[in-house]
Amino acid sequence: MGLEVIAEGIETSAQEAMLHRIGCGQGQGYRYGKALPATEIGCLLEGSTQD
Structure with missing residues:
Protein backbone atom coordinates (compact mmCIF):
# COMPACT_ATOMS: atom_id res chain seq x y z
CA MET A 1 0.00 0.00 0.00
CA GLY A 2 3.00 2.30 0.34
CA LEU A 3 1.95 3.64 3.74
CA GLU A 4 4.37 4.85 6.39
CA VAL A 5 3.61 3.59 9.89
CA ILE A 6 4.51 5.31 13.16
CA ALA A 7 4.37 2.98 16.15
CA GLU A 8 3.06 4.56 19.35
CA GLY A 9 3.84 3.73 22.96
CA ILE A 10 7.48 2.68 22.57
CA GLU A 11 8.94 2.40 26.07
CA THR A 12 11.77 -0.14 25.93
CA SER A 13 14.77 -0.99 23.78
CA ALA A 14 13.25 -4.45 23.20
CA GLN A 15 10.12 -2.88 21.70
CA GLU A 16 12.26 -0.62 19.53
CA ALA A 17 14.37 -3.55 18.31
CA MET A 18 11.29 -5.60 17.45
CA LEU A 19 9.86 -2.75 15.40
CA HIS A 20 13.12 -2.42 13.46
CA ARG A 21 13.09 -6.18 12.78
CA ILE A 22 9.62 -5.97 11.23
CA GLY A 23 10.52 -2.90 9.18
CA CYS A 24 8.90 -0.09 11.19
CA GLY A 25 11.44 2.72 11.33
CA GLN A 26 9.40 5.38 13.12
CA GLY A 27 8.05 5.41 16.64
CA GLN A 28 7.06 7.63 19.49
CA THR A 49 14.10 21.83 29.60
CA GLN A 50 12.47 23.23 32.72
CA ASP A 51 12.69 19.94 34.72
Missing part, protein backbone atom coordinates in the same frame (compact mmCIF):
# COMPACT_ATOMS: atom_id res chain seq x y z
CA GLY A 29 6.77 7.17 23.22
CA TYR A 30 8.60 7.55 26.53
CA ARG A 31 11.63 5.76 25.03
CA TYR A 32 12.31 8.96 23.09
CA GLY A 33 10.86 11.63 25.35
CA LYS A 34 7.99 12.48 27.63
CA ALA A 35 5.02 14.57 26.61
CA LEU A 36 5.50 18.30 27.22
CA PRO A 37 3.18 21.27 27.54
CA ALA A 38 3.28 23.59 24.53
CA THR A 39 4.99 26.26 26.66
CA GLU A 40 8.09 24.03 27.00
CA ILE A 41 8.60 23.20 23.32
CA GLY A 42 10.86 26.22 22.78
CA CYS A 43 13.16 25.09 25.58
CA LEU A 44 13.28 21.58 24.14
CA LEU A 45 14.29 22.90 20.73
CA GLU A 46 16.98 25.09 22.31
CA GLY A 47 18.39 22.09 24.17
CA SER A 48 17.24 22.84 27.72
Whole structure:
Protein backbone atom coordinates (compact mmCIF):
# COMPACT_ATOMS: atom_id res chain seq x y z
CA MET A 1 0.00 0.00 0.00
CA GLY A 2 3.00 2.30 0.34
CA LEU A 3 1.95 3.64 3.74
CA GLU A 4 4.37 4.85 6.39
CA VAL A 5 3.61 3.59 9.89
CA ILE A 6 4.51 5.31 13.16
CA ALA A 7 4.37 2.98 16.15
CA GLU A 8 3.06 4.56 19.35
CA GLY A 9 3.84 3.73 22.96
CA ILE A 10 7.48 2.68 22.57
CA GLU A 11 8.94 2.40 26.07
CA THR A 12 11.77 -0.14 25.93
CA SER A 13 14.77 -0.99 23.78
CA ALA A 14 13.25 -4.45 23.20
CA GLN A 15 10.12 -2.88 21.70
CA GLU A 16 12.26 -0.62 19.53
CA ALA A 17 14.37 -3.55 18.31
CA MET A 18 11.29 -5.60 17.45
CA LEU A 19 9.86 -2.75 15.40
CA HIS A 20 13.12 -2.42 13.46
CA ARG A 21 13.09 -6.18 12.78
CA ILE A 22 9.62 -5.97 11.23
CA GLY A 23 10.52 -2.90 9.18
CA CYS A 24 8.90 -0.09 11.19
CA GLY A 25 11.44 2.72 11.33
CA GLN A 26 9.40 5.38 13.12
CA GLY A 27 8.05 5.41 16.64
CA GLN A 28 7.06 7.63 19.49
CA GLY A 29 6.77 7.17 23.22
CA TYR A 30 8.60 7.55 26.53
CA ARG A 31 11.63 5.76 25.03
CA TYR A 32 12.31 8.96 23.09
CA GLY A 33 10.86 11.63 25.35
CA LYS A 34 7.99 12.48 27.63
CA ALA A 35 5.02 14.57 26.61
CA LEU A 36 5.50 18.30 27.22
CA PRO A 37 3.18 21.27 27.54
CA ALA A 38 3.28 23.59 24.53
CA THR A 39 4.99 26.26 26.66
CA GLU A 40 8.09 24.03 27.00
CA ILE A 41 8.60 23.20 23.32
CA GLY A 42 10.86 26.22 22.78
CA CYS A 43 13.16 25.09 25.58
CA LEU A 44 13.28 21.58 24.14
CA LEU A 45 14.29 22.90 20.73
CA GLU A 46 16.98 25.09 22.31
CA GLY A 47 18.39 22.09 24.17
CA SER A 48 17.24 22.84 27.72
CA THR A 49 14.10 21.83 29.60
CA GLN A 50 12.47 23.23 32.72
CA ASP A 51 12.69 19.94 34.72
